[in-house]
Amino acid sequence: MQVLAIDDEKIALEGLTDLIKKALPDAEVYSYRNALKAVEELEGKHIDIAFLDIEMRDINGLQFADHLKERFPKINVIFTTGYSEYVGDAMDLHASGYIMKPVTLEKIKKEIGDLRYPVEDAGKKKDVLRVQTFGNFEVFKNNEVLHFQYNKTKELFAYLIDRCGARTSNGEILGVLWEDDANPERKASYLQNLRADMMSTLNEAGFSDVIVRQRGTIAVVPDKMECDLYEWKKDRNSASSKYTGEYMNQFSWAEYSKGALE
The missing domain is CATH 1.10.10 (Arc Repressor Mutant, subunit A)
Incomplete structure (x- = not known):
């Protein structure tokens, strides 16, 4: 399973990445503060789940989610934000989940347990x-x-x-x-x-x-x-x-x- 985490705030991203790794210990997690850099460096990768902040300096998380869904039609987008007013827009994008900050391990596990597009290898031991x-x-x-x-x-x-x-x-x-x-x-x-x-x-x-x-x-x-x-x-x-x-x-x-x- 390959997971993308994007938040332009350094401490928030570090915390989010740490929680994702605890919730999905066998997943490959790619963390970025710059969404445009993520697009460039993840060329050829397949992303199963994306945790996206909405209010970011280089690009709006909703716009970036649109881009991701074009590349990966069955990607699970989970928004992490401190703003509740974007819930409607997120649902219009058929997001998998919406987490209000502060992000916790329990919130991440809840969203992973109810993905819009279940990931086949979720919970399976990673091949070595x-x-x-x-x-x-x-x-x-x-x-x-x-x-x-x-x-x-x-x-x-x-x-x-x-x-x-x-x-x-x-x-x-x-x-x-x-x-x-x-x-x-x-x-x-x-x-x-x-x-x-x-x-x-x-x-x-x-x-x-x-x-x-x-x-x-x-x-x-x-x-x-x-x-x-x-x-x-x-x-x-x-x-x-x-x-x-x-x-x-x-x-x-x-x-x-x-x-x-x-």
Whole structure:
């Protein structure tokens, strides 16, 4: 479930965001003080619920709700305001709810429990993408192995994991995945198939936000997954991310990273 929270007052937004996370601990919450910035940065996202203040400096919340409903016809808009005179306008927009400030956890839970458009995954445990790099490289959705169509796709994803979120060009990937090929550029069309397979597999598994692409580069988003390498870098004494001297054993190029780890 993806939730948007907008209020141009910093303290009010922080309080609202905190309450939403308490009410929906598995939800992804996007918080903004500027509605226009939210429009720009949330391109490609699907928003299930939007908590909107009405009186804002950059745009009126009612107008912004109109915009959101054009993009997401079944979005649940819940207004949070200190003004009761907008109730009629909110109902004309077929809003899901109307919360008079101060916003409380009880008020949020009440509105979430009576959404105009019920969200299918509400209350369900969120799926987890787990990546294992120590020993053999493997990718899991919850506790089940995630299978790609091509074996080489798995190696592509492994290299992006190894890059730890750094943006990587096609040229670099070609040079690494086909390091023994005198002319790796010949594999460019094959690489496009691998990228398509990777994106399709992750999207179908529910992890569409794990990969970012921009200006001819591609990268993973480390905080969208559980990964022993990333956990180890944060806390090398963590039992859950214990490094035992083995790292992505299947791939020869991983020896360089293994040397750095040691």
